[in-house]
Structure formats: C-alpha cells, structure tokens
Amino acid sequence: MTPAYTPEFIAPIDAPFERGPQLRWFDALDDPRLNVTAELTAPDFVSIAKAQGLPPFAVLFHAISGASLDVDAFRWRLTDTGEPFRVNALLPSYTVRNAKGHVNFSYVPFTEDLNAFITAYHADKRDAETATEMRTNVETAPTCGQLYCTGLPFLRFTSIEHPRSGGGALAATPNIAAGQWRRETEGQLSLPLSVQTHHGLVDGVHVAAYFDAVRDRLARFARG
Template identity: 40%
Template sequence: METFTRRRDRFEMFDGFDSPAVNLTFTLDLPDFRPWCKAQGLPPFHVLLRAVLRSTLKVENFRWRVLDGEVIRIDRLAPSFTVVNQHNDLNFAQFDWSDDLREFVARGVAAREEASAMTALNGKYQTMTPRECRDQVFITCIPWLDFTSIQHPVAVLANPDIPSIAWGKFRDGPAGRLHLPFSVQAHHGFVDGFHIHQLAEHIAAELTAMMA
C-alpha cells in the first residue's frame, strides 16, 4: 500500500465529491486475436475477458477498493460478466478463477450458459459479503454497438470503488489490428487517465504474449 500512501491526498480530495468516478471511453487498439482463437477453438470474448482481468491486476491502482471507510488492496479476482437470457433480459455470470487459459474459458462458458438459462436474476450475488464483492471488476460487453460513451450504474454514487469495464463491437483495424470501443470507470481517487492507458497497454501485451 506504499503507492496508495503517496496518493492519499488525491483520494481524500476526490472521495469528498458527490461522484468521484472517472469514466473514459476510447478506441482500444489490439492485435487481431480472432484468427488465433478460431484455430485454437476458443471464443474471443472469453479470451479477451481473461486478458482484461489479468491486466487489471497488473496495474496497482486498479487493485484498490474501499471497505468500511478504509482503503484495501485486493490480491485476486472473482470473474463475472453480464449475459442476456432467452427473454433478452440482463443476468450475471460468475465463476472461479483459473490460471489455465482453457480451464478459464471452460468455466466462463459454463457460467454463461447457466446464467443465460435463468429467468430470475442470479441470486449468487446476494450471498456475497461486502468484502467478497470487492474481489470483482464489473464487466459488460455490448457486441452489437460501436458506442462512443457509456454511463455505468453505481450502487452508491459516492463510492464507485469497484471498476466497471465495457467493450463493444469488434471492427477490423489496419495491418492485422482489431479496434473496439472500450470504457473504463473507476474511482478517480485511485485511477487517472494514465492508469487507464496502462491498462490498455497491458491488455494488448497479454494478447500478444498469448499468441506467441
């Protein structure tokens, strides 16, 4: 927490705002990993999900949360993401982490199938303690839209400490690149635009390393 100690004055300033959230939407430039996924028999969404979550842990500022008025640092993530069910209603998929790519994907696919088959909202979230909730990053994908902005919901306006990340429709970029709209919302007391830039760089590096 040494890094946070140096930043505490920024945190205290932004934390006193009615809404201390920073929200950036930008075009994320990535290596086009879709052909590699097709050759490996892996769904691109889940591969990107893993790269995004691994990258959030590599940027120290995305590890900080607020619990009972105190700043804590998380060491793990409980993967989760939004799905739509047979009625096109929102639901939440959640599963246990695995460092193995194929196992991570398999668990994610199983969680997606389970959540999308539910009519009622997934009740697993209601059983989580406030501390367990902090081991999350809220993930949503809107694959139908090339959006240019998004407003993420926050349960308590003054406490957006759990980052929210969204991405949209893939589109071909130049020379084997992939472009997609990407949004990051986080507590500005923890995260600045520079840290969001770092996150984007790590995601691209994760995918490049995976395909090597």
C-alpha cells in the same frame, strides 16, 4: 446461486495508504468516478481464437480481467467503511442475456490458465443464461475482488455510463465495457474500450497503463 466467496480474494492494506489525500478529495464529491473511453488497437485475437475453437469474447474477457491485476492502481478497493485494501485475486463478472433476452450476470474466478478460465466461463454462462433471478452477488461485494465487465459486440460505442449508486465502496470496483471489434490492417483489429473507476484510487495515467496491459495480454495470446 452466485459463486461462493472465499477470503483469499483479499489482501488488506497494512500500511498508510499513499493516495489518502486523493481518496479523501474525490470521495467527498457527489460522484468520485472517472470515466474514460478510447479505441484499443490490438493483434487480431479473434481469428486466432476461432481457429483454436475458443470464444473470442472469453479470450478478451480473460485479458481484461488479468490486466486489472497487472496495473497496481486497479487492484485497490474500498471496504463499506471506506478503508482501502488491495486485492490479490479476482471474481470478475460480465453481462449475459437470459432465455428471454434480458440481462443477467455470469461470474468466472480469474486464473492465469486460459483453458481453465474458459472451462469455468462456459459452465457459469449456462447457469446465468438459464437463471430466472438476478445473480447480483451483492452479498459479497465489494470485498471479494470483483471486476464488472460488459460486452457490447453489437455496438461500436464512443462513450458509456454504467448504473451507479453513491461513492465509496460502491464506486471502487472498476467497470469495464468492450464494444464491437473490427479488423483494421492485416493482423490487427480495434474495439472501443471503456473504463470507469474511482478517481481516488485511479488516475488517467493508470487507465492508459491498463489499456497497454490489455493490449500486451492479447499480443501474448496471439503469439501463442
């Protein structure tokens, strides 16, 4: 079973969309997606998370999710008929491995309360790991404020492409991938971070702002 969807996840636009020209241009292309992969340098949240008994990836997943609400361009999605709307909450998902080692998806409703988020993270992770069906949540996408995340802690990739199907609403949900981290200077680490978005909604400058937002959230966690 996938998590129940509630309409509070959506805040429809009630005024003309200012990126209308960009949306029409890019959405008419064969593939409107923008893909950017870069190295993120951040405070060593991993050591701090482990010292607190928290899963480091859950802390990173929380920052990745919350940062998408910090940058307004990342809040925008498209309905099935191509109408833009702005989300005010998230149902982010990330990839897990089931008992046979195959991919499945876990869903964790986002809350700013990190402890509550991690409690929900643990609960749904168990369900995802033991599920035999694919937990795709397609019944409620894309209008439930989803954010697609992938963790590859075993690989320090330099680029990545996600499975795709058409443009419009299918391209409007951001795909975020985080790779293997390593410690750099004292108190700092780095990791590859990849962002795939609909270029009609998000430009490169917004991706740069998103990287900054992820870094800022990890820094706030590190400061306690």
